[in-house]
């Protein structure tokens with residue numbers, strides 16, 4: 608059994624983590640949960656039966672979980688992970704993005720390496736069945752060299768998403784805007800799927816709600832082997848989350864993965880088709896929220912890593928750092944109004 612502690616009992620814990628962990632009750636035991644908000648803490652204690660802590664320092668002083676999970680505001684990921692490493696914990700899973708800057712990500716990875724601690728980044732869309740299928744086709748060379756990728760994220764976030772207990776969403780240092788906080792999944796997948804190295808990135812963003820964080824924007828990323836990727840992001844799709852998609856054109860195929868968060872194959876066209884392609888467009892299960900179903904696969908992969916030493920499927924801190932590097936170039940381009948080189952990807 609892996610003894611696990613969760614820090615932050617908010618939305619992602621409630622909607623995605625607890626369900627995933629309930630399905631993996633033969634591998635994980637939630638021994639402790641922590642939140643500074645007493646109601647959120649009490650609800651999670653009641654649901655899990657775990658010991659509740661109202662402050663992080665007491666949790667670190669009293670518990671030695673095999674895995675600590677950080678589900679707090681993005682700007683708290685690195686500081687809280689450093690504290691866990693200093694307290695001697697050996698495995699820490701961090702919700703996306705790994706950190707808010709490349710410097711912060713590098714310091715964290717160095718500290719974990721020095722202490723012999725494992726870092727994992729929760730970028731669960733990598734496990735979506737259509738994404739896995741596409742990755743296998745790309746790795747088998749079936750798409751040829753990738754030339755074009757278009758990513759669209761058209762989701763719905765009302766003003767209330769940026770207010771009250773959720774006001775950290777409006778804080779550039781705590782959350783970042785739609786590019787950092789929502790599109791990080793898509794930027795990660797662009798790097799993961801393409802296998803190409805980004806050279807230069809450019810973005811423009813807008814602030815419809817007049818907050819410190821952007822709520823819509825677009826950008827272009829050029830890669831070393833000819834791929835040119837473009838993205839269009841908005842938190843202003845009317846009513847509900849409408850589209851999270853990637854369309855890819857290679858020398859030998861065109862594929863579109865869509866739905867609201869990359870859980871459906873909309874187009875699967877290969878110059879040389881195989882019998883298995885016939886099932887690609889079969890209806891898939893659209894998840895209730897854009898969080899999808901991937902947290903289960905994430906936890907399963909981490910259990911395989913911690914219990915059996917099979918870590919290939921568990922997304923490491925170093926993997927999480929890649930999208931942070933791309934985001935840092937994109938942010939620099941927004942400030943300078945010029946394309947910026949993507950440096951230090953690995």
Ligand SMILES: NC(=O)c1ccc[n+]([C@@H]2O[C@H](COP(=O)([O-])OP(=O)(O)OC[C@H]3O[C@@H](n4cnc5c(N)ncnc54)[C@H](O)[C@@H]3O)[C@@H](O)[C@H]2O)c1
Nearest residue numbers: 615616617618619641642643644647678679680681702898
């Ligand atoms: N992978 C995904 O698809 C996905 C989806 C949503 C959110 N997230 C990530 O999950 C993290 C949490 O997001 P959320 O939507 O659950 O936010 P939230 O605001 O709903 O929950 C965060 C919780 O952390 C608590 N908290 C704040 N400071 C704390 C501290 N020092 N110690 C203990 N608890 C503290 C808050 O009281 C709150 O209950 C963020 O990093 C976010 O980017 C990931």
